[in-house]
Amino acid sequence: MNRSNRSWLLERDGTIPLYRQIEQQLRQRISNGEWPVGTRLPSQRKLAEQLGVNRSTITQALDELASWGMVEGNKGGGTRVVNNTWNRLAAATIDWDSYVESGAHQPNLPAIRQINEAEYDSSIIRTGTGEPGPDLLPTEHVRRILADTSDEPFLGYEEPKGSLRLREQIVQYAARQGISCSPESILIVSGALQALQLIAVGLLQRPSCIVAEKPSYIQSVRVFQSAGIGVHAVQMDEHGIQINHLQQQITEHQPGLLYTIPTFHNPTGTILSSERRAELLELSSSLSLPLIEDDVYRELWLDEEPPPPLKSQDRQGNILYVGSLSKMMSPGIRVGWIIAPVPVIDRLADIKMQTDYGSSGLSQYVAARWLADGHQEQHQTWVRQQLRTRRARLLAALEQYFGDIAQWNAPAGGFYIWLSLPTNVNVHRLFTLALREQILIHPGYMYDWQASHHIRLSYSYADMKQLEQSIYRLRQLVKQCMNT
C-alpha cells in the first residue's frame, strides 16, 4: 500500500523470522551511518506502519538491537541510536540535530509535513489536494510528443532565462490573455512556487514585509517568511481583497509588495471583481506598490471567462505576473514563468542560475511542444467539462450532508471549496480522526491560522465516489468533533 515500504526488503514467507530481518536491516542502516549515533528512530507505531508489520515485531527487533548496545529507549518511549559497531567507543559524533535545527530556512508546518507524507500512501483519499488527479493529466498527448523528439536537442543546458523556444510560446500564450511582452521579459522557473522563492530572495530587503490576502496559498506565505520577510494579512470578501483594508495595511506596514491571487483564489475560489481590479491597479500606481499576480488557475474557469489579468492593464511595469503549467497540464513537469520588467527578470535569472542552473531542459522542451501544437486548448476544454461534473457532484454531496451545519461557496472556477464548519468544531481533531480512516483533509489553519473551523475541499484530485463517501463520513466525524 504505502510505497515507501519498498525501501525495506522483507521476505514475508522466508525462513528467517520477520523480526530478525528487520533487526538486520536496522543494524545495517545504523552501521552505514544512515542513522548515525544520536539519531532518534521513527516511533514504533510509525515503523510498524511503514513496514506493514505488527508493532510487537518492531519491539522485538529493537530489543535485539538494544541488547547489542546499538540503541537505547528513553523515557518518552522513543529510541535513539547510541553506538554503532564501527565506533563503539567513538569519541565524538556529529550532532546532526543541531545542524538540522540551526539552518536559516524554516521547517514546514507539521500539518503540511504530515500531508506531504500521507499523500504518498495510495490508499488515502485526498479530499483537499490542489492538483489535477492522474486521470485529468494529458498523459497520452505527452506520450505522443515524446515519441517524436527529432526536431531539436534537449539534453544540454538552456539559456539563463530558459529555453527561447518556450519563451516564444509563452509570449503567444500571454497575448491570448491580453498581456503583451517579449521573450526577454520572461523567466522560466520550476513552477510558480519557485517564482515566489526567487522574488523573496532577489528583490526584497531585510528586514521588510509584504502584504497578502487572508487566507492565502500557504506555501507562498511560507517562502517569504523563510526568507526573513514578514507577511501582513489583508481581509477579503466575496469580491476579493478589500481595498480599504489594503490601504490601511500599506500605511501601517510599508510593505515591499502585495502578493495576490485575483482569479480563482486559493483556498476560497474568489474572483476579484472588475471594479476592484481597477481600484487595485490605481492604488498600485499611485503608491508605487509592486504586485505579484499569481494567476495559476486562470484557465480553469468553468462558467465564463474571468476578467483579464491585472497584468494586461499594467503599462508601468508594476506587476510581476506568475503563471504555471501545473494546474492544467502537469504538476510534475515543474514549468512556470514570470513576466516582469526586464531589469527584474535579469536579476531573477541571475539568481536562478546560481541556485539550480535553470529548469530541466527536457521539461522545457516538452512544455514548448505542448503549447506549440495547440494541445493545450483541446485539453482545457475537456478538463473543464470533467471539472464541471465533479464540482456539481461535490456541491450536491455537501448540500446533502452539510446543508444544515456548514457554509461554502460555489466556485466559478479553480479546484476549491472553502467549507466553513460550526465554530465549535476542532478541526485539528477532525484531521486526526479522518486520517485514521484514510481520509486526508486540508485544515483551514494551513491557509490562515485564524481559520480554525474551515477546511479546503478540492474536486480535482480524488475519485468522485470516494470523495462523496468521504463527505458522508466527514459529516459524522464533524459531529464527533463538536465540543458540545
Add this chain to the structure above:
Amino acid sequence: MNRSNRSWLLERDGTIPLYRQIEQQLRQRISNGEWPVGTRLPSQRKLAEQLGVNRSTITQALDELASWGMVEGNKGGGTRVVNNTWNRLAAATIDWDSYVESGAHQPNLPAIRQINEAEYDSSIIRTGTGEPGPDLLPTEHVRRILADTSDEPFLGYEEPKGSLRLREQIVQYAARQGISCSPESILIVSGALQALQLIAVGLLQRPSCIVAEKPSYIQSVRVFQSAGIGVHAVQMDEHGIQINHLQQQITEHQPGLLYTIPTFHNPTGTILSSERRAELLELSSSLSLPLIEDDVYRELWLDEEPPPPLKSQDRQGNILYVGSLSKMMSPGIRVGWIIAPVPVIDRLADIKMQTDYGSSGLSQYVAARWLADGHQEQHQTWVRQQLRTRRARLLAALEQYFGDIAQWNAPAGGFYIWLSLPTNVNVHRLFTLALREQILIHPGYMYDWQASHHIRLSYSYADMKQLEQSIYRLRQLVKQCMNT
C-alpha cells in the same frame, strides 16, 4: 548567430527602414512596461550586437525615441527611460533598481554573467566550458527511452525525496562505487548545485563559515556566500587538500563543514591521494567535522579508476555525498542527488518541497530508466574514449604553443586543465581581447581571486579543431597581455 535576436523581429529587406522598426519595437517595450520608466537601456554597442545591426542604426532609433520624450541620454553615454505614453505625467513609478539591489541574494560575479551570456552565442568558441559538448550527449539513447513511455505515469508530483524508482536505481549505482545506503537516505535534487544550495540554507546557522579548497568550483562557494556564510580557503598541492593547513583553518575559524571535490577537482583536475583520504576521514571523525563530498566527476576517469569515494568509508554518517548526471549524461536534465544521514535528508527534502515542490518528474523518470537499462555503462566507455583523444590533442596543442611560457597539469580524468601563465599576464585583459575574437576563456580568478594569472581549459565542450586554433591564437594574445 546570437539566438537572442529572435526576440526582435526585424525584416531586413522590408520596406520600413531598420531604425524605424527598432524604434517601434523599443517603444512597444517601453509602453508595455517591460522597460519601465527609470530603466537603463543596454548600451548602444550591446543593442547593436544583439540586433545584428550597425551602431548608427541604434543611435538613430534612440534619437527618435528621445524626440518623443521617452528616453534620455545621460553623461555616461547610457540611456534611460524617462516617460511612457501611458503615464507621461506619472507621479510615481516603482524604482525597480532599488528592489534589484536590495535582495539578499548576491549577484553573480560580472565575469560569470558575461560568460553566461556569451555562451548562448553559437559562434563563440568555448575553451573552458565544464559540460559535455552536444556531440558527447546520449541523445539517441534518450530518444529511444522517450519513444516508449508506457510503463509508468510521469506527469504527477513525486514524493518529497524524489521518485522512489530513481532512488532505488541510485542505491544500486552507489553500491557499485562502494557506498551502501537505502532510498530513505537519498534526496533527488535539480543538479548538484541545488544540493549545495539546500545545505547552505538548511543546515548552517548564521553567522557561520565553512572551509573549501582553493581554488574551488566557484558556484558552490557563491551559494554559501549568498546564504550569508563565510568561506575560508584551504591550500592544495598535487595530492589534493593539505591536511595541515586544513587543521589550522579549522582551529582558527571553527567552520560548520568542509566542502571538498576530492576526485578530479574543479578546476585543477587533482585527485586526493589514498593517504590523504584516510587522513581526512580521521580528521573529520576526531573533530566531528561534516564533509560535503562533491563527486560529480567520478565516472570521468580516463587512465584508471580513482580511489573509492570518501563516503564509502564513512560509517559514522559524517559525509554529505553529492552526485549528478550532469557531467556524464545530460547537464540540462537537472538530476543530482545527496546521500546523507536520514535526519539530514528529511530536513533538506522538507526545504526542497517548500522552494520548488521537487524536481521535474519527467527528468526523474528518464533518469531512472537511463540508469535501469544500463545505458550509462556503455555510454561511459564511449565518452571516456572520446575524452582521451581530446585530452591528448589539447595537451599536444599546449606543448606546441605554451611549452615555453606556461605550466599545466595532465589530468587523469574530468574535463579540466589548469593553465598557469606567466605572472605578469593580465588575465582580465586576455579575457576581453579573446572575446573580441569570439574566443571565450574562463579566467582563473573566477575560482580563486588570487589566481590572477591562471585560466581553466576544458576538453569536453569545444570542437577540437577550433580549440586547437584558439590555443594558437591565445598564445599570441598572451604575449600581447604581458606587461613588458
